[in-house]
Amino acid sequence: GGLNLYQICNKCINGKLEQEFRGILYKMFLNLIPFNEPQVWLKYLTESRNAYKSITKELIDSNVNILPFMNCEEKKGTETYEKFSKLIPQEDYELIGLIKLDVDRTFQELDLFHNKKIKELLCKILYIYSKRNSDPSYCQGMNEILGTLFYALLPSMSLNSDTLKNVKHDDKQLDPEYLYEQITNDEFFEADLFQIYEELMSRDLKELYTYNDPRYRKKNNSIDKKNLTLEQIYDSEDSDLGKRIKRIFYVYLKTIDKELFDFLVDQIEPDIFLFRWILCMLNREISLKNVIRIWDSILAYEFIEFTVNTVEVDKTRLNYLDYFCLGMIEDLRENLLKAEEGGMLLMNFLQYPNEKNIKKVM
Secondary structure (H helix, E strand, O other): OOOHHHHHHHHOOOOOOOOHHHHHHEEEEOOOOOOOHHHHHHHHHHHHHHHHHHHHHHHHOOOOOHHHHHHHHOOOOOOOHHHHHHOOOOOHHHHHHHHHHHOOOOOOOOOOHHOHHHHHHHHHHHHHHHHOOOOOOOOOOOHHHHHHHHHHHHHHEOOOOHHHHOOOOOHHHHOOHHHHHOOEHHHHHHHHHHHHHHHHHHHHHHHEEEEOOOOOOOOOOOOOOHHHOHHHHHHHHOOHHHHHHHHHHHHHHHHOOOOHHHHHHHOOOHHHHHHHHHOOOOOOOOOOOHHHHHHHHOOOOOOOHHOOOOOOOOOOOOOOHHHHHHHHHHHHHHHHHOOOOOHHHHHHHHOOHHHHHHHOOO
Protein backbone atom coordinates (compact mmCIF):
# COMPACT_ATOMS: atom_id res chain seq x y z
CA GLY A 1 0.00 0.00 0.00
CA GLY A 2 2.93 2.38 0.48
CA LEU A 3 3.08 5.50 2.59
CA ASN A 4 0.01 7.63 3.15
CA LEU A 5 1.74 10.87 2.20
CA TYR A 6 -1.18 13.14 2.84
CA GLN A 7 -1.59 11.82 6.39
CA ILE A 8 2.11 12.43 7.03
CA CYS A 9 1.93 15.94 5.59
CA ASN A 10 -1.20 16.71 7.61
CA LYS A 11 0.71 15.67 10.73
CA CYS A 12 3.43 18.14 9.79
CA ILE A 13 0.99 20.98 9.14
CA ASN A 14 -0.87 20.26 12.39
CA GLY A 15 2.34 20.19 14.44
CA LYS A 16 1.99 16.52 15.36
CA LEU A 17 5.04 15.01 13.67
CA GLU A 18 7.00 12.69 15.96
CA GLN A 19 10.44 14.28 16.19
CA GLU A 20 12.37 11.03 15.85
CA PHE A 21 11.15 10.67 12.25
CA ARG A 22 12.37 14.02 10.94
CA GLY A 23 15.68 12.54 9.81
CA ILE A 24 13.84 10.27 7.40
CA LEU A 25 11.06 12.62 6.37
CA TYR A 26 13.29 15.62 5.64
CA LYS A 27 15.36 13.43 3.31
CA MET A 28 12.16 12.28 1.64
CA PHE A 29 10.61 15.76 1.45
CA LEU A 30 13.78 17.07 -0.21
CA ASN A 31 13.89 14.15 -2.67
CA LEU A 32 17.17 12.85 -1.28
CA ILE A 33 15.56 9.42 -1.06
CA PRO A 34 12.65 8.42 -3.34
CA PHE A 35 9.49 8.29 -1.23
CA ASN A 36 8.01 5.35 -3.15
CA GLU A 37 11.13 3.15 -3.39
CA PRO A 38 12.37 2.25 0.11
CA GLN A 39 14.30 -0.68 -1.35
CA VAL A 40 16.87 1.78 -2.80
CA TRP A 41 17.11 4.16 0.17
CA LEU A 42 20.33 2.62 1.46
CA LYS A 43 21.90 2.85 -1.99
CA TYR A 44 21.15 6.58 -2.20
CA LEU A 45 22.37 7.19 1.33
CA THR A 46 25.58 5.22 0.85
CA GLU A 47 26.37 7.20 -2.31
CA SER A 48 25.75 10.56 -0.65
CA ARG A 49 27.74 9.64 2.46
CA ASN A 50 30.67 8.44 0.38
CA ALA A 51 30.48 11.64 -1.65
CA TYR A 52 30.66 13.71 1.54
CA LYS A 53 33.69 11.74 2.67
CA SER A 54 35.41 12.58 -0.63
CA ILE A 55 34.45 16.25 -0.35
CA THR A 56 35.84 16.40 3.18
CA LYS A 57 39.07 14.79 2.06
CA GLU A 58 39.43 17.32 -0.75
CA LEU A 59 38.57 20.47 1.21
CA ILE A 60 39.58 19.70 4.79
CA ASP A 61 42.23 16.99 4.77
CA SER A 62 44.20 18.65 1.97
CA ASN A 63 45.46 21.31 4.41
CA VAL A 64 46.29 20.06 7.90
CA ASN A 65 45.77 23.55 9.36
CA ILE A 66 42.16 24.07 8.23
CA LEU A 67 40.53 22.00 10.97
CA PRO A 68 42.78 23.28 13.80
CA PHE A 69 41.87 26.85 12.79
CA MET A 70 38.16 26.01 12.84
CA ASN A 71 38.59 24.48 16.28
CA CYS A 72 40.77 27.29 17.65
CA GLU A 73 39.10 28.79 20.71
CA GLU A 74 41.33 31.87 20.79
CA LYS A 75 39.78 35.18 19.74
CA LYS A 76 40.67 37.14 16.65
CA GLY A 77 43.72 39.29 17.27
CA THR A 78 45.49 36.83 19.55
CA GLU A 79 48.84 35.38 18.48
CA THR A 80 47.48 31.82 18.31
CA TYR A 81 44.56 32.89 16.12
CA GLU A 82 46.56 35.13 13.79
CA LYS A 83 49.28 32.54 13.12
CA PHE A 84 46.81 30.67 10.96
CA SER A 85 46.76 33.56 8.48
CA LYS A 86 50.21 32.37 7.39
CA LEU A 87 49.33 28.67 7.39
CA ILE A 88 46.19 28.62 5.23
CA PRO A 89 45.11 30.50 2.10
CA GLN A 90 43.97 34.04 2.83
CA GLU A 91 40.52 33.43 1.39
CA ASP A 92 40.03 30.45 3.72
CA TYR A 93 41.34 32.42 6.67
CA GLU A 94 38.78 35.16 6.04
CA LEU A 95 35.93 32.75 5.26
CA ILE A 96 36.48 30.57 8.33
CA GLY A 97 36.94 33.64 10.52
CA LEU A 98 33.55 34.99 9.42
CA ILE A 99 31.85 31.63 9.92
CA LYS A 100 33.40 31.19 13.40
CA LEU A 101 32.19 34.64 14.41
CA ASP A 102 28.61 33.85 13.42
CA VAL A 103 28.58 30.30 14.83
CA ASP A 104 29.72 31.72 18.18
CA ARG A 105 26.52 33.82 18.14
CA THR A 106 24.15 31.10 16.91
CA PHE A 107 21.26 30.44 19.32
CA GLN A 108 23.39 31.22 22.36
CA GLU A 109 20.26 31.36 24.49
CA LEU A 110 20.34 27.54 24.32
CA ASP A 111 23.03 25.64 26.25
CA LEU A 112 23.21 23.07 23.45
CA PHE A 113 24.84 25.59 21.13
CA HIS A 114 27.58 26.40 23.64
CA ASN A 115 28.96 22.90 23.10
CA LYS A 116 32.42 23.07 21.50
CA LYS A 117 31.92 19.96 19.36
CA ILE A 118 28.63 21.26 18.00
CA LYS A 119 30.22 24.59 17.08
CA GLU A 120 33.02 22.74 15.30
CA LEU A 121 30.48 20.67 13.38
CA LEU A 122 28.51 23.75 12.26
CA CYS A 123 31.72 25.55 11.20
CA LYS A 124 32.89 22.56 9.19
CA ILE A 125 29.62 22.15 7.29
CA LEU A 126 29.30 25.87 6.57
CA TYR A 127 32.88 25.99 5.31
CA ILE A 128 32.40 22.99 3.02
CA TYR A 129 29.08 24.36 1.75
CA SER A 130 30.62 27.76 1.04
CA LYS A 131 33.57 26.27 -0.84
CA ARG A 132 31.19 24.25 -3.00
CA ASN A 133 28.62 26.99 -3.53
CA SER A 134 29.72 30.43 -4.64
CA ASP A 135 27.67 33.42 -5.80
CA PRO A 136 27.01 33.90 -3.03
CA SER A 137 29.45 32.13 -0.79
CA TYR A 138 28.89 32.35 2.97
CA CYS A 139 26.49 35.06 4.18
CA GLN A 140 25.28 35.90 7.67
CA GLY A 141 22.04 34.07 8.32
CA MET A 142 23.14 30.82 6.71
CA ASN A 143 24.47 29.79 10.12
CA GLU A 144 21.00 30.05 11.61
CA ILE A 145 19.45 27.95 8.86
CA LEU A 146 22.01 25.21 9.58
CA GLY A 147 21.59 25.61 13.34
CA THR A 148 17.83 25.16 13.03
CA LEU A 149 18.28 22.02 10.93
CA PHE A 150 20.75 20.64 13.47
CA TYR A 151 18.27 21.25 16.29
CA ALA A 152 15.42 19.70 14.28
CA LEU A 153 17.29 16.57 13.24
CA LEU A 154 19.23 15.77 16.41
CA PRO A 155 16.35 13.89 18.13
CA SER A 156 16.09 11.50 15.19
CA MET A 157 19.73 10.43 15.47
CA SER A 158 20.16 6.84 16.61
CA LEU A 159 22.73 6.36 19.36
CA ASN A 160 22.82 2.58 19.39
CA SER A 161 24.26 1.84 15.96
CA ASP A 162 26.68 -0.72 17.48
CA THR A 163 23.81 -3.19 17.61
CA LEU A 164 23.79 -3.24 13.81
CA LYS A 165 27.34 -4.33 13.20
CA ASN A 166 26.50 -8.03 13.00
CA VAL A 167 23.33 -7.68 10.92
CA LYS A 168 23.65 -8.92 7.36
CA HIS A 169 22.89 -6.09 4.95
CA ASP A 170 21.35 -8.40 2.30
CA ASP A 171 18.49 -9.65 4.45
CA LYS A 172 17.42 -6.30 5.82
CA GLN A 173 16.82 -4.06 2.80
CA LEU A 174 13.12 -3.57 3.55
CA ASP A 175 13.05 -4.27 7.28
CA PRO A 176 11.62 -1.03 8.77
CA GLU A 177 13.69 -1.20 11.94
CA TYR A 178 16.92 -1.78 10.05
CA LEU A 179 16.13 1.00 7.57
CA TYR A 180 15.38 3.39 10.40
CA GLU A 181 18.62 2.56 12.20
CA GLN A 182 20.69 3.00 9.05
CA ILE A 183 19.06 6.27 7.99
CA THR A 184 19.47 7.80 11.44
CA ASN A 185 22.87 6.23 12.20
CA ASP A 186 24.91 8.65 14.30
CA GLU A 187 28.08 7.73 12.43
CA PHE A 188 26.66 9.48 9.36
CA PHE A 189 24.82 12.35 11.03
CA GLU A 190 27.31 14.95 9.79
CA ALA A 191 27.15 13.74 6.18
CA ASP A 192 23.35 13.61 6.23
CA LEU A 193 23.05 17.03 7.86
CA PHE A 194 25.30 18.51 5.17
CA GLN A 195 23.28 16.91 2.39
CA ILE A 196 19.96 18.12 3.81
CA TYR A 197 21.35 21.63 4.35
CA GLU A 198 22.81 21.88 0.84
CA GLU A 199 19.59 20.66 -0.73
CA LEU A 200 17.41 22.98 1.34
CA MET A 201 19.57 25.95 0.35
CA SER A 202 19.10 24.99 -3.31
CA ARG A 203 15.32 25.47 -2.94
CA ASP A 204 15.53 29.19 -3.73
CA LEU A 205 17.11 29.99 -0.35
CA LYS A 206 20.58 30.41 -1.83
CA GLU A 207 19.29 32.91 -4.39
CA LEU A 208 17.73 34.99 -1.62
CA TYR A 209 21.21 35.63 -0.23
CA THR A 210 22.27 37.41 -3.44
CA TYR A 211 20.28 40.47 -2.34
CA ASN A 212 23.48 42.48 -1.78
CA ASP A 213 24.79 41.99 -5.30
CA PRO A 214 25.67 45.36 -6.92
CA ARG A 215 23.23 44.71 -9.77
CA TYR A 216 20.32 45.00 -7.32
CA ARG A 217 21.40 48.19 -5.56
CA LYS A 218 19.72 50.49 -8.04
CA LYS A 219 16.32 51.10 -6.50
CA ASN A 220 13.26 51.94 -8.56
CA ASN A 221 11.45 54.49 -6.43
CA SER A 222 8.85 55.29 -9.07
CA ILE A 223 6.79 52.11 -8.64
CA ASP A 224 3.11 52.45 -7.87
CA LYS A 225 3.09 50.49 -4.61
CA LYS A 226 -0.68 50.53 -4.29
CA ASN A 227 -1.24 48.95 -7.70
CA LEU A 228 1.78 46.69 -8.12
CA THR A 229 1.07 43.46 -10.03
CA LEU A 230 2.76 40.06 -9.97
CA GLU A 231 3.83 40.55 -13.59
CA GLN A 232 5.55 43.84 -12.75
CA ILE A 233 7.33 42.22 -9.81
CA TYR A 234 8.57 39.25 -11.83
CA ASP A 235 9.69 41.49 -14.69
CA SER A 236 11.58 43.89 -12.42
CA GLU A 237 15.34 43.92 -11.91
CA ASP A 238 14.94 43.48 -8.15
CA SER A 239 16.66 40.67 -6.25
CA ASP A 240 14.84 37.41 -5.57
CA LEU A 241 14.43 38.47 -1.95
CA GLY A 242 13.06 41.86 -3.00
CA LYS A 243 10.58 40.22 -5.36
CA ARG A 244 9.43 37.86 -2.64
CA ILE A 245 8.88 40.70 -0.17
CA LYS A 246 6.91 42.73 -2.71
CA ARG A 247 4.80 39.76 -3.71
CA ILE A 248 3.78 39.00 -0.11
CA PHE A 249 3.03 42.57 0.89
CA TYR A 250 1.89 44.44 -2.23
CA VAL A 251 -0.04 41.62 -3.92
CA TYR A 252 -1.01 38.85 -1.51
CA LEU A 253 -1.87 41.09 1.46
CA LYS A 254 -3.84 43.49 -0.74
CA THR A 255 -5.76 40.54 -2.19
CA ILE A 256 -6.82 38.98 1.11
CA ASP A 257 -7.16 42.12 3.28
CA LYS A 258 -7.36 45.39 1.39
CA GLU A 259 -8.35 47.32 4.51
CA LEU A 260 -5.18 46.30 6.36
CA PHE A 261 -3.08 46.83 3.23
CA ASP A 262 -4.44 50.36 2.75
CA PHE A 263 -3.71 51.10 6.41
CA LEU A 264 -0.11 49.86 6.23
CA VAL A 265 1.07 50.72 2.73
CA ASP A 266 2.00 54.35 3.43
CA GLN A 267 3.20 53.76 6.98
CA ILE A 268 5.80 51.02 6.73
CA GLU A 269 8.30 49.53 4.29
CA PRO A 270 7.86 45.74 4.28
CA ASP A 271 11.62 45.21 3.75
CA ILE A 272 12.19 46.26 7.37
CA PHE A 273 10.62 43.08 8.74
CA LEU A 274 10.04 40.67 5.85
CA PHE A 275 13.75 40.74 4.97
CA ARG A 276 14.54 39.00 8.25
CA TRP A 277 11.42 36.84 8.38
CA ILE A 278 12.16 35.28 4.98
CA LEU A 279 15.96 35.14 4.99
CA CYS A 280 16.11 33.28 8.32
CA MET A 281 12.89 31.33 7.72
CA LEU A 282 11.34 32.88 10.86
CA ASN A 283 13.91 31.54 13.32
CA ARG A 284 14.55 35.00 14.75
CA GLU A 285 10.87 35.67 15.33
CA ILE A 286 9.65 32.36 16.76
CA SER A 287 11.12 29.99 19.36
CA LEU A 288 13.06 27.08 17.86
CA LYS A 289 10.52 24.56 19.10
CA ASN A 290 7.77 26.24 17.10
CA VAL A 291 10.00 27.18 14.16
CA ILE A 292 10.70 23.49 13.60
CA ARG A 293 6.96 22.81 13.44
CA ILE A 294 6.71 25.54 10.80
CA TRP A 295 9.62 24.05 8.85
CA ASP A 296 7.88 20.66 8.94
CA SER A 297 4.94 22.34 7.22
CA ILE A 298 7.10 24.24 4.72
CA LEU A 299 8.93 21.10 3.58
CA ALA A 300 5.79 18.94 3.55
CA TYR A 301 3.93 21.52 1.48
CA GLU A 302 6.91 21.86 -0.87
CA PHE A 303 7.03 18.08 -1.29
CA ILE A 304 3.34 17.75 -2.11
CA GLU A 305 3.38 20.80 -4.37
CA PHE A 306 6.45 19.96 -6.46
CA THR A 307 6.86 16.18 -6.18
CA VAL A 308 3.48 14.57 -5.68
CA ASN A 309 1.20 16.94 -7.59
CA THR A 310 3.84 17.93 -10.17
CA VAL A 311 1.64 20.71 -11.51
CA GLU A 312 2.59 24.15 -12.76
CA VAL A 313 2.84 26.28 -9.64
CA ASP A 314 4.24 29.64 -8.64
CA LYS A 315 7.67 30.62 -9.94
CA THR A 316 9.46 30.11 -6.62
CA ARG A 317 10.05 27.26 -4.19
CA LEU A 318 9.22 27.14 -0.47
CA ASN A 319 5.96 28.96 -1.16
CA TYR A 320 4.49 27.93 2.19
CA LEU A 321 7.03 30.26 3.82
CA ASP A 322 5.40 33.17 1.98
CA TYR A 323 1.95 32.05 3.05
CA PHE A 324 3.05 31.73 6.65
CA CYS A 325 4.53 35.24 6.64
CA LEU A 326 1.24 36.48 5.24
CA GLY A 327 -0.62 34.63 7.98
CA MET A 328 1.58 36.26 10.63
CA ILE A 329 0.79 39.74 9.25
CA GLU A 330 -2.90 38.92 9.26
CA ASP A 331 -2.62 37.52 12.79
CA LEU A 332 -1.29 40.92 13.90
CA ARG A 333 -4.26 42.70 12.32
CA GLU A 334 -5.94 43.79 15.53
CA ASN A 335 -2.65 44.98 17.08
CA LEU A 336 -1.70 46.90 13.93
CA LEU A 337 -5.00 48.70 13.40
CA LYS A 338 -4.88 49.89 17.02
CA ALA A 339 -1.32 51.17 16.73
CA GLU A 340 -1.28 54.91 16.15
CA GLU A 341 2.46 55.50 15.89
CA GLY A 342 4.86 54.10 13.32
CA GLY A 343 7.18 52.89 16.08
CA MET A 344 4.46 50.79 17.64
CA LEU A 345 3.63 49.32 14.24
CA LEU A 346 7.22 48.33 13.70
CA MET A 347 7.59 46.74 17.14
CA ASN A 348 4.76 44.33 16.34
CA PHE A 349 6.67 43.12 13.30
CA LEU A 350 10.14 43.02 14.83
CA GLN A 351 9.09 41.46 18.13
CA TYR A 352 6.25 39.22 17.03
CA PRO A 353 3.96 39.15 20.09
CA ASN A 354 1.53 36.40 19.08
CA GLU A 355 3.57 33.18 19.17
CA LYS A 356 0.77 31.53 21.12
CA ASN A 357 -1.30 31.81 17.94
CA ILE A 358 1.17 29.88 15.76
CA LYS A 359 -1.14 26.87 15.45
CA LYS A 360 -3.90 29.15 14.19
CA VAL A 361 -1.56 30.75 11.64
CA MET A 362 -0.49 27.32 10.38
